[in-house]
Amino acid sequence: MENPPNPSLYVRNLNEKVNKDELRRSLYYLFSQFGAILDVVALKTQRMRGQAFVVFRDITSATSAMRSLENFNFYDKPMRLAYSKTRSEAHYRFHGETPGAPSESKKKAQKRKAAADDGSKPAKRAAKHGDGPAAAPSSARPAASSTSKDNGKPNKILFCTNLPDETSEAMLGMLFQQFPGYKEVRLVEGRHDIAFIEFESDAASATARDALQGFKISPSHQMKIEFAKK
Numbered sequence: 715m716e717n718p719p720n721p722s723l724y725v726r727n728l729n730e731k732v733n734k735d736e737l738r739r740s741l742y743y744l745f746s747q748f749g750a751i752l753d754v755v756a757l758k759t760q761r762m763r764g765q766a767f768v769v770f771r772d773i774t775s776a777t778s779a780m781r782s783l784e785n786f787n788f789y790d791k792p793m794r795l796a797y798s799k800t801r802s803e804a805h806y807r808f809h810g811e812t813p814g815a816p817s818e819s820k821k822k823a824q825k826r827k828a829a830a831d832d833g834s835k836p837a838k839r840a841a842k843h844g845d846g847p848a849a850a851p852s853s854a855r856p857a858a859s860s861t862s863k864d865n866g867k868p869n870k871i872l873f874c875t876n877l878p879d880e881t882s883e884a885m886l887g888m889l890f891q892q893f894p895g896y897k898e899v900r901l902v903e904g905r906h907d908i909a910f911i912e913f914e915s916d917a918a919s920a921t922a923r924d925a926l927q928g929f930k931i932s933p934s935h936q937m938k939i940e941f942a943k944k
């Protein structure tokens with residue numbers, strides 16, 4: 715029987731040979747593209763070998779990550795993902811709650827829902843008789859903004875900057891290998907804040923660039939990606 719949706723994910727079938735600190739960083743790099751992460755728990759105890767917990771701020775992000783990364787090839791082993799049986803202490807702390815105590819936020823949410831339901835009744839009656847406000851025409855709705863920038867002529871090689879000092883080829887590889895056409899990561903000797911990512915074509919590299927542009931690779935580092943100069 716599957717566990718109910720939970721902002722905490724249980725990750726198993728991990729490569730036990732990977733250093734604990736590198737494992738935590740790599741999991742953070744990989745999962746944080748789906749939403750804000752509160753904690754990554756990876757212990758090297760006998761009981762927790764090959765397992766970890768990734769704690770998101772909300773269930774929506776956790777669900778998106780679980781659906782996208784199930785069987786993802788992580789350090790040469792396919793990851794297995796599931797909702798955790800219980801909420802993480804980090805999640806309780808974030809919401810100012812105590813494990814086992816009644817959830818104040820849940821009570822407030824129920825009250826808000828009840829108030830919204832009461833308030834929506836007159837609007838529903840008005841809409842039924844054609845008295846409600848009309849929906850804004852499509853021309854009045856905010857247009858979707860594009861975050862991609864033209865960073866020079868297209869190139870199958872990407873140039874990444876503003877990377878944290880602990881960056882490794884394996885960590886970046888986890889992030890970029892999700893995109894079709896990925897070939898390899900190359901770090902510059904003596905410089906861990908920059909890297910080159912090669913794809914099979916200009917179009918493949920552009921897709922990865924647009925998807926990960928501005929990605930917060932660590933709490934203090936927002937990755938910048940450009941096409942490498944030819």
